Amino acid sequence: MKNRLKKEQRTTTAGKESILSSANTLRWEIGEHVHDSLIESIYADANQIASRAVTLPDGKPRFDFDKKLDSLITSRWFGFPLMFLLLAFVFWLTVEGANIPSALIASLLVDTMHPWLRSVFVLIGSPWWLTGVLADGVWLAMAWVVSVMLPPMAIFFPLFTLLEDFGYLPRVAFNMDSLFRRAGAHGKQSLSMTMGFGCNAAGVVATRIIDSPRERLIAIITNNFSLCNGRWPTQILIASIFFGALAPPALAGFITAGAVVGVATLGIFFTLVVSWGLSRTLLKGEASSFSLELPPYRPPQLWQTLYTSLIDRTAIVLWRAIVFAAPAGAVIWLVSNIHVGTMSIAEHFINFSNPFGMLLGLNGVIIIAYIIAIPANEIVIPTVLMMTVLSTKLSGIGNGAGVMFELNEATAVADVLRAGGWTVLTGLNLMLFSLLHNPCSTTIYTIYKETKSVKWTALATVIPTIMGIVICFLVAQIYRLLFV
Amino acid sequence: MSQTPKENCDDCPVHNLGNLTKLGINMSQFDFVVALAGNPNTGKSTVFNALTGLRQHTGNWPGKTVTRAEGGFVYGNKRFKLVDLPGTYSLLSTSTDEEVARDFILFGQPDVTVIVVDATRLERNLNLVLQVLEITHRAVVCLNLIDEAQRHNIKVDTRRLAKDLGVPVVAAAARQEEGIPELLKNVYDVASGAYICRPYRLERTAPRLEKAISELTAKIKKEFPLLPNTRWIALRLLDGDQKIIDAVKSGELGNLSAKSVATREAVQ
Numbered sequence: 147m148k149n150r151l152k153k154e155q156r157t158t159t160a161g162k163e164s165i166l167s168s169a170n171t172l173r174w175e176i177g178e179h180v181h182d183s184l185i186e187s188i189y190a191d192a193n194q195i196a197s198r199a200v201t202l203p204d205g206k207p208r209f210d211f212d213k214k215l216d217s218l219i220t221s222r223w224f225g226f227p228l229m230f231l232l233l234a235f236v237f238w239l240t241v242e243g244a245n246i247p248s249a250l251i252a253s254l255l256v257d258t259m260h261p262w263l264r265s266v267f268v269l270i271g272s273p274w275w276l277t278g279v280l281a282d283g284v285w286l287a288m289a290w291v292v293s294v295m296l297p298p299m300a301i302f303f304p305l306f307t308l309l310e311d312f313g314y315l316p317r318v319a320f321n322m323d324s325l326f327r328r329a330g331a332h333g334k335q336s337l338s339m340t341m342g343f344g345c346n347a348a349g350v351v352a353t354r355i356i357d358s359p360r361e362r363l364i365a366i367i368t369n370n371f372s373l374c375n376g377r378w379p380t381q382i383l384i385a386s387i388f389f390g391a392l393a394p395p396a397l398a399g400f401i402t403a404g405a406v407v408g409v410a411t412l413g414i415f416f417t418l419v420v421s422w423g424l425s426r427t428l429l430k431g432e433a434s435s436f437s438l439e440l441p442p443y444r445p446p447q448l449w450q451t452l453y454t455s456l457i458d459r460t461a462i463v464l465w466r467a468i469v470f471a472a473p474a475g476a477v478i479w480l481v482s483n484i485h486v487g488t489m490s491i492a493e494h495f496i497n498f499s500n501p502f503g504m505l506l507g508l509n510g511v512i513i514i515a516y517i518i519a520i521p522a523n524e525i526v527i528p529t530v531l532m533m534t535v536l537s538t539k540l541s542g543i544g545n546g547a548g549v550m551f552e553l554n555e556a557t558a559v560a561d562v563l564r565a566g567g568w569t570v571l572t573g574l575n576l577m578l579f580s581l582l583h584n585p586c587s588t589t590i591y592t593i594y595k596e597t598k599s600v601k602w603t604a605l606a607t608v609i610p611t612i613m614g615i616v617i618c619f620l621v622a623q624i625y626r627l628l629f630v
Numbered sequence: 631m632s633q634t635p636k637e638n639c640d641d642c643p644v645h646n647l648g649n650l651t652k653l654g655i656n657m658s659q660f661d662f663v664v665a666l667a668g669n670p671n672t673g674k675s676t677v678f679n680a681l682t683g684l685r686q687h688t689g690n691w692p693g694k695t696v697t698r699a700e701g702g703f704v705y706g707n708k709r710f711k712l713v714d715l716p717g718t719y720s721l722l723s724t725s726t727d728e729e730v731a732r733d734f735i736l737f738g739q740p741d742v743t744v745i746v747v748d749a750t751r752l753e754r755n756l757n758l759v760l761q762v763l764e765i766t767h768r769a770v771v772c773l774n775l776i777d778e779a780q781r782h783n784i785k786v787d788t789r790r791l792a793k794d795l796g797v798p799v800v801a802a803a804a805r806q807e808e809g810i811p812e813l814l815k816n817v818y819d820v821a822s823g824a825y826i827c828r829p830y831r832l833e834r835t836a837p838r839l840e841k842a843i844s845e846l847t848a849k850i851k852k853e854f855p856l857l858p859n860t861r862w863i864a865l866r867l868l869d870g871d872q873k874i875i876d877a878v879k880s881g882e883l884g885n886l887s888a889k890s891v892a893t894r895e896a897v898q
Contacts, residue, residue, distance in 0.1 A: 164849060164853075165849050165867070166875060169867035169875075172845065175838075175842065176839055180839065184722070187833065188757050191756075191830075192760055193753055195795065195830070196753035198794060199788075199791040199794065200752050200753070200784060200785070201784070201785040201787070203783030203784060442778065447805065
């Protein structure tokens, strides 16, 4: 045995060369048709074997539910409106359903447990700064993330997974294929784009289904234009404060859902525009053709779907948010309470970035929040709220500087933001900037792992950031021209 | 494996299913490696979950699994490592997911490759089956979604199919866990050598191609005498498959044949 192995390993280079060279000669001799004739013979044999084993139903086929449904869902006229209606319906359910549990969780974690936790700290005689960092910083940041994120995710993910299980996603890809083709991109990009609605890092990995490296790069670079679950809660909250509130209460839910769908649609639009731009400049080439299978509709498995989407998706995403929120909470408390001169470090930062923020129709607080939130988009809203209280020196809300406070109703959040000088423009531009800014650090790292290229990773980071700055700037100028 | 006289129940897959231990991701040691291949959206991940007790996310769209997922189970006192490969229509072209699947079946040399096929679309699924059978000679076909086929009045003669393909064919409805015991039994039999596969090999009609293949096959046999699938290697070289050309150059093919001898002797 050992001898045989040794002999095996000693295979001569000459032998290998002779295999390869004769393969080359033979390849020329038999012409270009190897591949085709191989495929032909596979198909012929498969056909023969299948025809012997399979008995198809005879007579007239029964009423075909799948075909009827497909002709509606992928129809030229109803396909897109149905898609947007479905999306709006999912968001409406999420917005309406999340309000009450969000308030309940906030009142439990913030109103009840936070004072209790503080009193425990005081009781065991911990110094004021330790109580501050742990109870007012870390605990409140985590409490905030849980109450803002858990309810919408626990509603949105199962709904989305049910649609996925039912077989709707390939139909979306089918509908959008012609748009992507015209943009010079791969039709399957709509699948990785849809995965990006859950998580951009997952969406970037999902681009592996795209064969051509050129089209795959386009899909990777533009995946960030899909709003991820770290950004949905921001969109929903800001939309309900600044747009839902404009409408009568009965319609508020619809308007909010509509505004969120609008931003998501804008994301799809940017995906197409940037894909188009890339395929005409840096990544030139034609769109390649592919076959897309429309699987049969399957009744979703309700319990398993609930289990996987709640335990796997919701819990994992929430855990990630908490892990990033905890240190962020500590940092925020510290920069708000360490003073340099007469102002805290946070105030110095805010004053410094405020002019730039105002130019974009945002403000210094939002700019700082987006820098702090590079590891995870989830913590943008808690950071914004806390910093707003700090910079406007609001009293009577929360517990003073550097404390993330109890705001269990959207109206309270609205009051803080308005007191901080927020207008409809700030809300609108925050929603736009949330759509258009650098990907989170996890996604950036995933892009690097998938492309193995600093250049493309940098491009995927810089393009959306520049777009965000330019578009927010333009919107701010137009808004000020029209309304101020 | 055991010295005690065989009892009636030992042969029954249902009895043995009672002995299935789902190991989840605990795969520290294993006796056999099983690969799960198949077209996209035929239920590979569902079969994977049924066997390992893991909950790989399943979705009703082609291309959901793009990376390899691994899990383990114990059956008949043997530990199995199960590898869920990305779904592919063929192993010939060069997208990343197809390469992941092809490389694992060729270079990973699984002891058994389970090919999950959609019973309602057998003909198209057979294209992949035939390609897998060109690479490996130890395979089990899992004729999944048989419940959907029945709903559409499609009948599949599994015995005829098994005879034609030369490998076991098991009808299954993995979502309902139907056919899983039989699948396990057949995987076990093929892995342990109790069932010897005689896989169907493609018949090629073009005589010029046939001549080239046999010429090249002879050369490869001389250089790598222990390789189990020389014809397929020859065919890939003729098609100009860069990965295979590299494998010849680096001698990686030689390692493959050495490994298959090692496993064969270990089994004996």
